[in-house]
Amino acid sequence: MRNTLFMQMMSCAALLAFTASAQQIQINKENKTIAITTSDQAEALADTAVVTVGFHSFGKDQDSTYADATKTSNAIMTALTAAGVPKSAIESSKQDLSPIDPGSDEQKARFAQGFRFEFAQAWSVTVPASAAAGVLHIAIISGANESGGIEWQLKQDDALEAEAAKKALEHARQIASQMATGLGVKLGTLVYASNQTPPRGILAALGLGAPMLETESAMVVEAKRNLMPLAISPERITKTATVYAVFAIE
Numbered sequence: 001m002r003n004t005l006f007m008q009m010m011s012c013a014a015l016l017a018f019t020a021s022a023q024q025i026q027i028n029k030e031n032k033t034i035a036i037t038t039s040d041q042a043e044a045l046a047d048t049a050v051v052t053v054g055f056h057s058f059g060k061d062q063d064s065t066y067a068d069a070t071k072t073s074n075a076i077m078t079a080l081t082a083a084g085v086p087k088s089a090i091e092s093s094k095q096d097l098s099p100i101d102p103g104s105d106e107q108k109a110r111f112a113q114g115f116r117f118e119f120a121q122a123w124s125v126t127v128p129a130s131a132a133a134g135v136l137h138i139a140i141i142s143g144a145n146e147s148g149g150i151e152w153q154l155k156q157d158d159a160l161e162a163e164a165a166k167k168a169l170e171h172a173r174q175i176a177s178q179m180a181t182g183l184g185v186k187l188g189t190l191v192y193a194s195n196q197t198p199p200r201g202i203l204a205a206l207g208l209g210a211p212m213l214e215t216e217s218a219m220v221v222e223a224k225r226n227l228m229p230l231a232i233s234p235e236r237i238t239k240t241a242t243v244y245a246v247f248a249i250e
Contacts, residue, residue, distance in 0.1 A: 032249050033191060034176045039242045040168035042160050046152035046234040049132035053080075053139035053147040054094065054122030058115040066097055069119035072143040076123075079142035085125060085135060094122040122146070129234040137229035152235045164241035165195040172245040180249055188248030195243045 055072050059065025081087060097119045102111045127135050132150055139147050154160055173190070180187040 033246050034179055034187070034249055035244070035246045036172040036175055036179075037242065037244045038168055038172045038175060039240055040164060040171050041238050041240040042163035042167060043236045043238040044154060044160050046129050046237050047155055048153040049127055049129045049135075049234065050151040050153060051125045051127065051132050051135050051139075051147075052093070052122060052149035052151075053125055053136065053144040054120065055144050056118065056120045056146045058100070058110055058118050060114050060116055062097070062099075062117050065117035065119050069097070069121065073121055076139055076142045076144050079138050080125065080135065083134070083138050085127060089126045091124045091126075092121075093124050094120060096120045120146070132234070133229040133232040136232070137227070141227065150232070152237060154237055157237075157239075160237065160239045161241060164239045165243060168195065168241045168243035169193060169245060172243055173247070176245070176247045180247075183249070186250040188250045190245060191248050192246040193243060195241050 053076065055069075055076065057065065057069050057072060059068055077090070080090060097117065100107045100111055100116055100118055102108065125135050125139075129152065136147060136150075172193075173187075177187050
């Protein structure tokens with residue numbers, strides 16, 4: 001009798017494990033438990049944007065290159081703060097003055113035109129998601145000709161992870177209940193549970209956002225201040241949780 005019941009339990013477990021992807025089910029006839037590993041996810045619209053703004057310029061000597069870059073740098077910073085962006089929300093991520101490499105295929109044309117130095121600077125600007133397009137627009141018309149990367153975030157990131165874990169646990173309970181019904185037993189209380197939330201993709205792990213948007217020089221942009229901001233929409237952030245749950249059976 002016990003062997004027959006055990007074979008029925010194993011057959012049912014094998015069938016359910018086959019039909020339920022990303023799930024693992026174990027039945028322990030000695031401890032009278034059902035152990036399930038399953039995953040679920042939760043998503044929410046990003047409420048925070050980290051916008052990358054910056055510029056790239058070239059000059060015929062070190063001093064003039066640096067002087068022009070200083071003007072552009074301060075113009076961008078002044079425009080952002082005048083628009084209400086707190087200085088604490090603006091972080092410098094790069095500033096580099098270096099000679100042009102005449103052997104580079106990319107720089108040969110510039111070197112032939114007499115350019116000898118280049119300067120690059122970038123900032124990360126953290127603002128509400130709704131302000132991302134406006135910040136990017138202000139920076140570009142102020143001379144930020146190498147801008148556009150946006151990393152979307154949530155202020156309550158942990159809350160979304162907790163929601164994903166809760167959904168995964170509920171999912172596990174539903175599967176365990178179906179399993180118990182199929183075995184002709186009653187599902188008991190939750191004995192043990194643990195969860196592991198995977199990272200949000202390799203791009204997020206590396207801190208990479210959207211590609212940079214290269215625009216025209218500051219002088220050209222100056223004549224186009226009547227341009228409208230880009231149409232930018234926040235992305236939906238998804239968190240996945242994997243839960244291992246052990247339920248008693250009666």
